[in-house]
């Protein structure tokens with residue numbers, strides 16, 4: 148096998164990047180042809196002076212941009228692999244490029260190793276072979292995992308999922324809780340060239356902050372009380388495969404910084420250890436939050452967001468894709484009948500109507516639970532009443548507030564209000580003007596409320612003890 | 623990033639650069655000096671749009687050569703230009719100029735991932 152024979156054509160309007168790539172590839176025996184303008188590159192390709200094995204192009208360029216170039220190249224030489232370069236904040240174009248036939252993405256900035264890994268993959272026959280039969284493999288996945296995708300929204304998601312899987316780009320899956328984000332993460336992994344390597348999943352919201360770091364990065368024996376053994380950490384366990392970071396929007400800022408570092412350097416240092424370990428993992432992250440909002444609020448790092456969100460996949464809420472509801476209900480009905488060893492049950496017309504008109508705040512997961520309950524509680528026919536749909540709480544209480552309220556005794560709205568005002572006052576160090584601005588009431592109203600509570604308390608002569616909110620600093 | 627933080631970021635002048643780029647680093651740094659001159663001109667004419675573009679470019683380019691801090695400076699330049707923070711940008715440009723002047727470059731071998739070099743053609 149000789150290194151000298153592969154020819155790579157690169158287009159970028161940034162001369163510094165062109166030179167960088169040229170030097171990196173030439174040093175490793177590739178023949179490189181560079182262009183500052185896509186039109187010129189296209190002319191060269193049309194002249195067919197020399198065979199080209201791989202094309203790399205920036206997405207954002209003046210005059211003919213990367214997407215137009217991609218379209219022309221795909222017409223001219225459909226089987227030549229093409230990698231697109233993306234800079235921060237070009238996500239929408241990445242999806243277009245993926246649909247336009249781009250094979251993979253290189254995110255700027257990149258190291259020589261990043262570049263060589265992608266180029267090596269794009270040129271390897273294994274990769275090309277993989278790419279030939281994606282649709283049948285997707286169909287197989289859909290059947291095996293029993294995925295329902297009747298609606299136009301879900302069809303689009305599946306099409307994107309299939310294309311994304313073949314790239315090495317990080318993916319951010321957004322959507323309300325229960326919409327199937329984990330399901331999609333699993334399919335991306337299975338269809339990807341990493342499919343035979345591990346998929347490691349972690350829910351960042353479910354693990355206490357203090358443990359999360361060693362969970363992710365591992366720890367050295369004795370690095371803290373309870374660290375009785377070395378621990379590899381999930382990044383290393385997922386090496387060669389995929390790491391699914393669920394509820395990434397709940398990560399603290401310090402941990403975000405640490406994860407960003409690992410993504411940049413592709414190395415992890417276990418807590419309390421001296422050694423660094425190389426890791427090669429693809430990140431698929433998911434969140435029900437609007438991360439752009441979190442960024443504006445200062446709760447999420449924009450640089451980490453751009454690294455994770457190379458390709459966004461959005462799952463719409465179930466109420467917006469009603470075509471999926473009945474097939475899903477049927478799927479879950481059959482599954483539950485099997486589970487409970489029941490031979491047959493049908494869904495009444497009324498129940499079907501109810502399923503279709505309900506708003507499904509808990510999405511597919513709620514439908515799954517409703518069907519299980521209905522199968523257990525119904526006679527030979529599942530009626531509307533068996534579904535126990537909770538129409539009154541259309542807006543589900545979010546998990547953090549639920550966790551908070553679980554810690555409190557049920558109380559009157561008035562007491563709750565006082566408790567919350569006191570809590571905010573402790574947060575602002577007793578500064579009433581600041582508290583009023585957080586509560587979005589004016590200062591006078593705040594004073595009035597406080598003094599009326601004070602009177603009530605004096606009347607009752609049972610002073611309210613300082614509320615138990617001091618321990619709730621996690622909210 | 624605050625100006626203060628930025629100053630301290632540039633204290634450490636050591637940069638680890640992949641030896642792949644050894645021959646073109648003087649050229650690369652010269653380009654950056656020219657960029658700085660251009661940017662000073664943009665700032666004088668309050669052309670924040672061009673500064674923003676320059677910052678964006680630095681963000682993607684410099685770290686690809688190993689100059690992480692110049693990429694960070696690019697990012698700060700981009701954000702500040704968006705908010706028309708004249709004085710912050712001016713201070714930043716001075717810091718960067720000093721930084722580039724006193725760089726201490728350490729060339730390191732590429733950490734090759736053996737699989738990635740398989741070239742089947």
Ligand SMILES: Nc1ncnc2c1ncn2[C@@H]1O[C@H](COP(=O)(O)OP(=O)(O)O)[C@@H](O)[C@H]1O
Pocket residue numbers: 293294295296322323324325326327328329330331475511512515
């Ligand atoms: N399109 C679908 N077809 C079949 N089952 C689905 C589909 N989407 C979600 N589910 C099921 O719904 C439940 C919730 O999905 P999950 O991926 O855990 O949601 P999320 O990660 O968004 O909270 C799981 O049991 C999953 O198998």
